[in-house]
Amino acid sequence: MRMESKLSAGQILGGRYKISGIIGSGGMSHVHLAEDLRLPGKRWAVKECVTAGPQYGNVQAEAELLISLNHRRLPRVADFYPPDDDGYSYLVMDYIEGITLAHLMTANPGPVPGAAILEFAVQLLEVLQYLHGHHPPIVYRDLKPSNIMVNGQNELMLIDFGIARSFRNGGTEDTVKLGTVGFAAPEQYGDGQSQPVSDLYGLGALLLYMATGGKYSQWMTGMDRQLRGKVPAGLVPVIQRLLRHHPEDRYRDAMSVLKVISSIEGGSAAASVIPASTLTSTSKSTSTSTSKRTSTVALLGVAHGLGTTHTSLAVSGWLSRHDTTAWVDLCPGSPVYDRIQSMVVAAKESDPERESGEPFLWNGVHYWKLPEGRRLSDLPLGNYRYVVMDLGVGGYEGALEEFARSDVPLLMASGADWRLEETLLWLHRSGLPDQTKWKVCLPMAGRSSVSLLQGAVREGKVFGLPVQINPFKREGKLVEVLGELLKDIIDNRSYSKRGSFFKRR
Structure with missing residues (x-):
């Protein structure tokens, strides 16, 4: 008979680990996904076991064994809570993506x-x-x-x-x-x-x-x-x-x-990258994301060369630390997806049957390319917790609509003072009535540019984005700003109830 869990979503273990949900179960154990309240963005796997009789000390023995080990192919143990009066014990260890x-x-x-x-x-x-x-x-x-x-x-x-x-x-x-x-x-x-x-x-x-x-x-x-x-x-x-x-x-x-x-001949050949479709098809058993609504983040540039794609990749990397994340290239004719794929998928010759445009997984992010003539709804993205859309500079059918309906629309604009009018003109010409939840991002902008644009739009919430050459870097000042930009969907708050984003800070 399967044991009943004492933990539920939202419960906090040991004053530190906030339980998100069950990601695996066995006869006498459950594995929960947990967020670390002391280390924002860090996730752990909490193994909950119940033991009795001669097997009572097995979990503690497992904890002591794992604590003594240090190998990149073994999970690390962060904490251990010994059996309580009912025989329930908790082992906090690395959460393994995959x-x-x-x-x-x-x-x-x-x-x-x-x-x-x-x-x-x-x-x-x-x-x-x-x-x-x-x-x-x-x-x-x-x-x-x-x-x-x-x-x-x-x-x-x-x-x-x-x-x-x-x-x-x-x-x-x-x-x-x-x-x-x-x-x-x-x-x-x-x-x-x-x-x-x-x-x-x-x-x-x-x-x-x-x-x-x-x-x-x-x-x-x-x-x-x-x-x-x-x-x-x-x-x-x-x-x-x-x-x-x-x-x-x-x-x-x-x-x-x-x-x-x-x-053995062939031993040096690189194994093919696991298609992202494989992980999405099995995500019900490996992630809690199916129990949550998918949140979308859309990035749109008011002009070329403002770092829209660069920022979208950084956003995807940050979100993937919290739950399953997909990055989607929606811009027709964009070479970005192919460039990332050629960089990531080593030795394509060893996998000749791999189709161009097939989704793949890298560094915790699933990369997709929207085929010509298809809509975003045609892609099987429902099992992801977060979907990040790179819209480029728009200018094609459906771009503005996807941007407007997303949960977090990030408008990329220039941080140069002399291009302030360009951004205001774009906002006026967009023709989209509801701009209350938009966030305007100014790469490499100083405080003066941010203040000027905030004053001009009055309802706007404007963010300056620090320079970060490598968009896949998981730490730094840009990552800190992204945490502020996206904290609402991480906290599962409803955008519709937060009112205007374009209020002065």
Whole structure:
């Protein structure tokens, strides 16, 4: 029977962590997304567990284990609240952006590409080598698709250390038999003790599972024929050896496997970037955004060269720190999307079937291009919490309407005093009656320019934007100003009830 949670959206844990909602559940645990009230913009995953009897100390043991670890493919622990009178305990750890390997394979049926399998194998061997290098070695014991997170750069993170344990020299068998059927080594359920090579069996089961599109995780007669053409030829005997029944017949350690994997032809090929459509299709199980209304931010320039696109990218990066975010290039003929894609998607030759304009994920932001002749409503953006629209300078059908109906319309204008009249004239000619929620942004403007424009529009709320050469930078003065510009949608306040934005400060 599934446990009931004591936490609800809006509740504050330990006076610091504001719960946003549940992002995952198991039989005896829930994982919540939480905002850090002391570090604005920082999000954490809060694992809520209930234990009783002999398993009462498992969560505390997991916390102590994770606190002692430091590896880029493992979540960090920020806080721990020991079991209360009802057995409920809370583990606060890094919130990992992305989806589980299980969800990724469900959304993309069929065998995982060979290059991606090799890349995943290398990453998993790196973290296993780290764990097994401790004294005594740490045995993970539950390597399976649902315990592996994948982000938009195909970087893996190993999660859920609930049954990991330290290897006991001289031990003959595990006290508790745990592991997932189909992925756990035979000794985890027989008379032996789980050991570092038990994780290597789990790795072999995982690689076979990916290579067969989720059909098999155990080696059987004729398996080599089924794998032919689906994975690099050199990987087949590696998987077979990893899945040997007797521990002594497998590879000696993770480093031995890593050396073989690295030498396989095709191992250096870059795995393809996960399409953004994959993550949006599975977002119900990995994000709380489906329970919230999508908020839109539109950026429109009154002239060319004012930094509209530059600012839209910075806005997207800032919002992605809070929840799922999409950036959309709406301007027909704009080369911006293609430039970002060519910069991000490495080695396009390794993915010849990738279509131009296909959405992709990078640094927590999903990038989209509106096809010619289509409308924004045609894109599947409903599962995002935030959608940022780059409208360029408008001048095409529907641009002004999209700008006006957005939750946060950001009008980009010149910060030069001598171009003040240009901005006022644009506001007058726009023909849009309701300008009360607009915010006017002046890149590189001084205080005098901001004050002059605020005085001229009277109802206006005007912001000067500091210079920031790199729009993807996640900190700095520009980021601070963006926080002020967008704080209302982060706080989930209703724009319709806030009155005029064009009031003097």
